[in-house]
Amino acid sequence: MSPEKMVHMANQIATFFKTQPGEDAAEKVAAHIRDFWEPRMREQLLAHVAAGGAGLDAVVVASTRKL
């Protein structure tokens, strides 16, 4: 998957959970990604974060620590 597409998809998830009540948006994003993203997609996301995480929402970046 192109990095832009992956970043877009991950940020969309963060955008939703950031609107939800509670302080645990990163936890919820991580849970969603764990439940629905196949391992190689999660690996790509983690690799992208490791390489600086360009374009990623801060909540997504925070969520990857819980993946």
Place this chain on the structure above:
Amino acid sequence: MKDFIIPQDDRDMGTPARTGAPVTLTIDGFEITVPEGTSVMRAAAEAGIKVPKLCATDSLEAFGSCRLCVVEIEGRRGTPASCTTPVAPGMVVHTQSSKVKKIRKGVMELYISDHPLDCLTCAANGDCELQDMAGMVGLRDVRYEPGRNHFEQRFAVGPNPEYIPKDTSNPYFTYDPAKCIVCSRCVRACEEVQGTFALTIEGRGFESRVKAGAAADDFLSSDCVSCGACVQACPTGTLQEKSVIELGTPERSVITTCAYCGVGCSFKAELNGDELVRMVPYKHGKANRGHSCVKGRFAYGYATHQDRILNPMIRETIHEPWREVSWDEALGFAAARLSGLQEKYGRRSIGVITSSRCTNEETYLVQKLARAVFRNNNTDTCARVCHSPTGYGLGQTFGTSAGTQDFDSVEHTDVVIVIGANPTDGHPVFASRLKKRLRQGAKLIVIDPRRIDLVKSAHIAASHHLQLRPGTNVAVVTALAHAIVTEGLFDEAFIRERCDWDEFLTYAEFVRDPRNSPEATELLTGVPAAELRAAARLFARGGNGAIYYGLGVTEHSQGSTTVMGIANLAMLTGNIGRKGVGVNPLRGQNNVQGSCDMGSFPHELPGYRHVKNPEVRAIFENIWGVEIDAEPGLRIPNMLDAAVDGTFKGLYCQGEDILQSDPDTKHVAAGLAAMECVIVHDLFLNETANYAHVFLPGSTFLEKDGTFTNAERRINRVRKVMAPRNGYADWEITQMLANAMGAGWTYTHPSQIMDEIAATTPSFAGVTYDLLEEKGSVQWPCNEKSPEGTPLMHVDGFVRGRGRFIVTEYVATDERSGPRFPLLLTTGRILSQYNVGAQTRRTANVVWHDQDVLEIHPHDAENRGVKDGDWVRIASRSGETTLRAQVTDRVAPGVVYTTFHHPDTQANVVTTDFSDWATNCPEYKVTAVQVGLSNGPTGWQQDYAVLAEQSRRILPAAE
């Protein structure tokens, strides 16, 4: 083959059933008790006594015109018509007095005096109520001299001015005025059953004639939607299926389920030998109650179309022609390639796509193939691209991934919201049932960017049409909630009893924010605030409120959020858990619900249970004897991305045409082209097959046993009415493929697969083929708690416990119109065609829609110099295609619309890779585009046409 024995009384009872207090009366000496309001005719039928009749039939309200059903009632004067006379307590009826017998004979004599007596060569011979009644009343001679009549073409003195030639314009049935007895059954069926009002009676007395449309119209050019209700209602050969004219009267019938939309109509397939003569909607079918649309009743010819592939084929590369081979060779080739790919690229390098057009049993086997044989979770289904947000959204709010009602529920509704759905085209039989309720006075709110037919058509009109801008569903739904909450219209008692109160308070605070008010969102959505507030008040205060929605809700970046918003609205107004209310997703394909139930999604085992749960995996591991991967697999768009990346190499695709149906065609094509083994299992060499290495010929719904689950969770039987022309039912083919890979499966009948589903899936625990034979159908959950199924969900409480209000913040899609692409394209479907058109394009339905057209508003057309019928080019950031323009104000300025039924248009070349945040359901409904005049096909269309032709070459079979 054993014909299905009809469990219920299939007789025509003359007038519709009633519900009411019991009334006891005596008919011909027999005492009978029936509900109040029942006609004497129906009461007699209940007692086993058939009163002669012509203008009455139990699908229509009594009319009382033919005077054949007269009876005598003690203490009453004259001879009342039994069809229009309601029963009364203690009534004593005589159906066979000498007086009524004489009247009936006189009536029949008059009818017959103006009827061509060509019975032996008439297509209705043996299936004609006029013939039956002449026999029943004992008509032996006609005393009238030849005179004015409607059936002779000529008299000695010249042409007969009363003679009207047969209208053969409709591809599926004929109208022969010469045989018409003007009973009005066809006109009433068009009004009462279908709700189209295309037919009328012109003239009076002897001049009365049935007419379709206006003076210059025939059946094809009129408003007739070819549902066939009139043909079914006609007691004579006046309206007659062309198939019966050609093939003769059918002698046997089998009850089965339609393979088109998610309504899941029950049909009697009527045959001679193994030749299908006609499909007649089954009156005891609980989804359709005896009605059908043009697709289900008539568009089955694809099953015998010359394009159908009947032999397995393989090829080394997609550039070679196909080679017909034996089943063994094809399956051996496929199995070796798939195994080889796993060895080379890893266990997760291959996957499956299950079909929402195949049976539950077939779908179950395909996902089992991925999980138990491929040993990964790379299974997905086309529900990904239609209703996956429904699964997620309703699962989060209510706890089940399904609609809450049965279709009968609409008969009890007072206010209906139809959002992002076009039922008169997409779910026509439900639309007819809805329109019937609207004509009885229920109110309608339509939320749609287009002025769909429901907004205004014969004898119905929406109270409010919220014509929103594509992509703003969440803003509109939240604004409705804002009005309901701030104006104090919510059902506090319901919320306190059934939902999480704290979550409600958080939600209420969110929706109350002025930024969510109709006034604040008006600029964004294009919906006038006053209109939206009026709609909110109507829904909250108008009695039983039901919401029906379709892909206009789900196929957005915020598809899942809108589904949650809809669930919020239903909870807010207390519209859950009884008849006439609820949240009702209208499923696109016949078995979308079933394919989701059967564990087609890569993260869920059958019954919507996540693969991460060890206790769920253990259930299947025990039965299947293998370890199940605990990680979610790839969804369809992820498979294609992984293919382009080189990590996904093989696909078994059953009964789907992802190249045509999925968004961003070029990306789909690139993904397929990058795979080393694509197995297409289908009836035809579809577009996806252009990129396939193995083709496994499939069977039609007429050729196999199984079950479909419709939008109301109803599990209906599909019955084999003829042997598969390709040799095997699809479940057998999947089993052979699995066994070629060493699975060792030994199913000999789909009922055994259902037994395995029941043994593993709690909501199906009570389902057996025996139960389905006995009940006709059941709605899941069907288990110990509800042994006969569950028509209504969440009656005493939500499945998840307390209903959950979820905050639904509007987020604009990133797909925005701008200077380069100033218009928004939204896509949909049309009545006569179905999905990618693989079936319907191979029937006479093409007379109604032989190409996709682009609907464009007159203002936008004028700006671009586009006139009606012009070739136009439509371009987005993904691609471009050409088609003809249809200038219409059904779409708002700034919005264009088309369908995706034709592969030579390939509307999905234009759609993008944006998708729902939660489920990856593509955003089909919003694409920023530009439209301009064009000279002809684009480069892509020309190249694709060449590729498609090249890819479909088949070498002559070896000697």
